[in-house]
Amino acid sequence: MLGKGLVLVEGTDWVRHRRVVNPAFAMDKLKMMTATMVSCAESLIKEWEQLASRNESREVEVEFSKQFQDLTADVISHTGFGSSYKEGKEVFHTQKQLLALAMATLLNVQLPGFKYLPTKNNRLKWMLEKKIKTMLMAIIQPRLASNGGGYGDDLLGLMLEACLTTEQGDKRDELTLTMDEIIDECKTFFFAGHETTSHLLTWTMFLLSVYPEWQERLREEVLRECGKENPTADMLNKLKEMTMVLLETLRLYGPVLLMLRKPISDIRLGSLSIPKGNGIVIPIPFLHRDKEVWGDNANDFDPLRFENGITNAAKTPQALLSFSIGPRSCIGQNFAMLEAKSVMAMILKKFSFTLSSSYVHAPADHITLQPKFGLPIVLRPLDV
Numbered sequence: 488m489l490g491k492g493l494v495l496v497e498g499t500d501w502v503r504h505r506r507v508v509n510p511a512f513a514m515d516k517l518k519m520m521t522a523t524m525v526s527c528a529e530s531l532i533k534e535w536e537q538l539a540s541r542n543e544s545r546e547v548e549v550e551f552s553k554q555f556q557d558l559t560a561d562v563i564s565h566t567g568f569g570s571s572y573k574e575g576k577e578v579f580h581t582q583k584q585l586l587a588l589a590m591a592t593l594l595n596v597q598l599p600g601f602k603y604l605p606t607k608n609n610r611l612k613w614m615l616e617k618k619i620k621t622m623l624m625a626i627i628q629p630r631l632a633s634n635g636g637g638y639g640d641d642l643l644g645l646m647l648e649a650c651l652t653t654e655q656g657d658k659r660d661e662l663t664l665t666m667d668e669i670i671d672e673c674k675t676f677f678f679a680g681h682e683t684t685s686h687l688l689t690w691t692m693f694l695l696s697v698y699p700e701w702q703e704r705l706r707e708e709v710l711r712e713c714g715k716e717n718p719t720a721d722m723l724n725k726l727k728e729m730t731m732v733l734l735e736t737l738r739l740y741g742p743v744l745l746m747l748r749k750p751i752s753d754i755r756l757g758s759l760s761i762p763k764g765n766g767i768v769i770p771i772p773f774l775h776r777d778k779e780v781w782g783d784n785a786n787d788f789d790p791l792r793f794e795n796g797i798t799n800a801a802k803t804p805q806a807l808l809s810f811s812i813g814p815r816s817c818i819g820q821n822f823a824m825l826e827a828k829s830v831m832a833m834i835l836k837k838f839s840f841t842l843s844s845s846y847v848h849a850p851a852d853h854i855t856l857q858p859k860f861g862l863p864i865v866l867r868p869l870d871v
């Protein structure tokens with residue numbers, strides 16, 4: 488489903504893709520996208536306020552897992568496709584249908600050649616894939632054709648700009664990625680960036696409900712740094728305790744559960760010899776709760792361990808693997824952190840919240856780590 492997008496390409500192709508996608512995630516560009524993130528959160532908050540105002544108790548119970556998935560889809564549609572946001576959202580909706588189809592058939596026995604047979608599922612899959620490609624072409628081609636004042640400040644526009652610029656900053660005539668590769672990068676933004684960020688937000692809400700003292704600390708910090716105004720990127724960058732809580736959430740409930748690697752030569756890892764080409768699974772949750780690395784309180788929620796930065800939080804400097812490390816680390820990590828801070832700051836300013844009595848704690852592996860039965864939370868508006 489991701490085709491030749493950044494997550495799956497390798498070698499010199501990966502270098503070419505990363506060079507094109509990198510500029511879209513530069514901090515100055517992300518800062519411009521913060522207003523969009525805040526405005527998407529604001530719309531949702533207004534809905535909750537209205538729901539709460541209809542209840543005598545002035546409280547409202549909201550299932551956050553689903554709400555955050557819709558919110559992060561909204562954010563990535565707006566920041567990915569700007570004015571073509573509605574068309575982008577339709578693409579993402581179709582991608583979700585494709586993903587649901589893939590998940591439903593994941594455990595089916597795969598006979599050789601079966602994927603080419605016109606079965607009901609295969610025909611539906613081909614139809615959805617074709618629809619996604621046609622819709623994305625319809626967004627991309629007019630942008631390329633009308634290069635009057637740039638290609639746009641959204642992720643797609645910034646990627647097209649980088650595709651047509653040389654390392655020296657001169658214009659080139661040919662795209663450095665093919666149209667199919669650009670289409671696959673658009674799909675990757677959604678797959679890689681939407682669910683992961685929504686789960687980070689979900690688990691942060693969970694932990695702040697369980698630890699009200701941290702909820703209060705963050706609210707005080709947000710009100711101190713942002714006042715009653717909607718936060719800007721500069722204000723969000725000053726939220727030190729918020730960063731600590733998000734990092735601790737990523738450590739204990741990081742959305743990505745494992746990473747896969749294949750050594751390109753024979754290697755030794757401690758006492759293990761691993762031959763070239765053998766698959767290695769890196770089980771992130773086990774490493775994040777290892778007492779030898781994180782200390783005796785490895786299983787506790789203790790954001791203060793990040794007080795002196797990520798590299799000083801554990802006995803080894805690169806112990807937090809939520810966004811991976813090294814050249815293949817997550818290109819969207821600053822985007823995700825800024826989005827999470829925007830949304831949490833907006834919520835903390837407006838509501839206090841507790842876990843609903845119907846919540847059942849069952850973190851489940853659905854490729855990413857999700858609360859199996861959702862996250863029902865009771866919201867109480869602060870200004871009533």
Ligand code: HEM
Pocket residue numbers: 493494495505675676677679680681683684687741742743745746747808809810811814815816817818819820822823
């Ligand atoms: C909390 C949110 C997120 C988490 C926990 C996360 C986690 C990760 C991890 C662990 C990897 C490395 C995977 C591997 O090497 O096997 C990765 C790669 C990647 N992520 Fe994220 N991610 C998040 C948000 C985002 C966002 C918002 C985007 C884009 C909008 C994004 C785009 C990507 C891409 C394109 C790669 C592949 C990078 C490469 O191979 O060069 N991610 N992410």
